[in-house]
Amino acid sequence: MELTLTTPALMFSTLSLLLLAYTNRFLGLASRIRSLHDHYIRNPDAVLFAQISSLRKRVHLIRDMQASGIVSLFLCVACMLLLFVGQVMIAQWVFGFSLLMLLISLAISFWEINISVDALNLHLKDIESNPGSNREQPQNLPDNVDEE
DSSP, X not given: OOOOTHHHHHHHHHHHHHHHHHHXXXXXXXXXXXXXXXXXXXXXXXXXXXXXXXXXXXXXXXXXXXXHHHHHHHHHHHHHHHHHTXXXXXXXXXXXXXXXXXXXXXXXXXXXXXXXHHHHHHHHHHHHHOTTSSSOOOSSOOTTGGGO
């Protein structure tokens, strides 16, 4: 298999979109943490504290996802530079490490998503366990509520 400049260049768009998605997840999480922090300051609650603890873990995972993605992008650039100067064998190894860092980033992303799903399932379980509570019941739900 021959490694050309176009091979690592193809990863640029993929890595850029992936890093953008990670940044959006980070910004959403940061907003949620600030909101929970304000709520916790006004009304300390053990459940909120547990949520904040879970969010701390997710923030660290997103940091690690971003770092792995950035290292992967950096290695792609290094690979292209090595190919440009004619160091094909070293470029192949660098590109391989770039792919490994991308795999690590995706694996961490999967782990973070699982933590997020577990947290959402706790909320859903709470709603399902209290169907007759005094919470406001939504009126006239559309038939396609899961499409929103």
